[in-house]
Amino acid sequence: xxxxxxxxxEFTPPVALIRIDCPDxxxxxxPTSLVYLGEMVETLRKRDDIHAVVVTGTGDDWxxxxxxxxxxxxxxxxxxxxxxxxxxxxIFDALEALPQITIxxxxxxxxxxxxxLALACDIRIAGAHSTLMLPEARWGGxxxxxxxxxxxxxxxxxxxxxxxxxxxxxxxxxxxRIGFVQHIHPKGTVLTAAMDTAQTIGANxxxxxxxxxxxxxxxxxxxxxxxxxxxxxLRHALEWSQDVDEGLAAAQEGRPPKFTGK
Numbered sequence: 532x533x534x535x536x537x538x539x540x541e542f543t544p545p546v547a548l549i550r551i552d553c554p555d556x557x558x559x560x561x562p563t564s565l566v567y568l569g570e571m572v573e574t575l576r577k578r579d580d581i582h583a584v585v586v587t588g589t590g591d592d593w594x595x596x597x598x599x600x601x602x603x604x605x606x607x608x609x610x611x612x613x614x615x616x617x618x619x620x621x622i623f624d625a626l627e628a629l630p631q632i633t634i635x636x637x638x639x640x641x642x643x644x645x646x647x648l649a650l651a652c653d654i655r656i657a658g659a660h661s662t663l664m665l666p667e668a669r670w671g672g673x674x675x676x677x678x679x680x681x682x683x684x685x686x687x688x689x690x691x692x693x694x695x696x697x698x699x700x701x702x703x704x705x706x707x708r709i710g711f712v713q714h715i716h717p718k719g720t721v722l723t724a725a726m727d728t729a730q731t732i733g734a735n736x737x738x739x740x741x742x743x744x745x746x747x748x749x750x751x752x753x754x755x756x757x758x759x760x761x762x763x764x765l766r767h768a769l770e771w772s773q774d775v776d777e778g779l780a781a782a783q784e785g786r787p788p789k790f791t792g793k
Contacts, residue, residue: 536553537551537552537553537556537560537563537564537567538551538553538564538571540574540575542578544580544581545580545581545734546582546583546584546585546726546729546733547575547578547585548585549584549585550589551564551588551595552588552589553589554588554589554590554592556596557592557593557595557596558589558594558595558596559595559596559597559598559600559645560595560597560598560619560645561598561603565598565619565622568622569618569622572625573625575629576625576628576629579737581631581733582632582733582735583631583632583730583733584632584633584729585634585635585722585725585726585729586626586633586635586636586648586649586652587637587638587725588639588645591638591639591718591719592639592640593638593639594635594640594649595642596640596645597642597643597644598616598619598643599612599615599643604779605779609770613770616675616676617763619644619647619676620675620676623647623650623676624651626652627748628748630741630744630745631741632653632732633653633654634652634653634654634728635654635655635725636656636721636722636725637649637661638657638722639658639660639661640661640662641661641662643664643665643666643667644676646664646674646678646682647677647678650677650678650681651677651681653744655712656712656713656714656715656716656724656728657707657712657715657716657721658716658718658720658721659717660703661706661712662700662702663694663701665678665682665694666698667698668695668698669778669788670775670782670788671772671775671776671777671778671779671788671790673769677762678695679691679695679762680755680758682695682711684751685711686709686710687710690710774788774790774791774793777790777791
């Protein structure tokens with residue numbers, strides 16, 4: 532796999548590390564780095580010597596700002612936006628389906644599509660300075676890469692809808708309280724903590740850890756699949772709504788949006 536400056540895959544068997552490495556862009560994924568992420572996931576799926584995978588961002592300020600912002604989205608056609616979101620959905624699905632245990636090391640702010648990337652991981656830990664935000668409703672949309680179906684499984688129905696519908700930002704203690712993350716660590720120690728956990732998992736029997744993950748995923752698969760398919764259907768209809776156009780225009784013009792529900 533050729534290297535890319537925006538995302539890297541590092542191996543220290545039995546652990547692998549996926550590092551989003553573009554801090555000047557808030558570790559935001561882009562169409563190219565998303566493709567590389569998909570290739571990395573496929574590589575990991577075939578590695579019998581890797582038993583745990585850590586996903587993180589470079590630095591201590593941002594885990595990732597997600598997939599796009601208003602400026603990036605304004606330069607894309609609606610078909611390009613949908614293709615990008617659908618690609619992210621498929622790649623995050625593949626990440627979730629990895630046989631290895633996956634850990635999101637949230638080393639700073641996490642926002643929008645990056646939250647959905649973390650939700651596709653089995654375990655999430657965060658820095659004490661980290662914050663979480665799903666702001667899509669403020670732009671007239673909803674999270675389209677797994678948020679509405681994975682977030683309720685992590686934090687419960689009410690907490691998930693509150694986060695999505697308000698678009699509010701919460702801090703690390705609140706992330707832990709509602710179950711979005713399992714542990715909080717001091718700033719600067721998150722990756723070390725995640726790698727230590729990954730090494731502990733990697734030292735255990737792979738038939739045990741992989742088997743447990745397979746059973747856990749099978750338990751929730753029927754309802755998840757239906758919600759996942761509904762998300763794609765509704766996201767397609769949403770893209771051609773007047774509200775999405777208004778949300779984008781308002782964000783670019785720095786004014787409050789005037790949504791009509793159409």
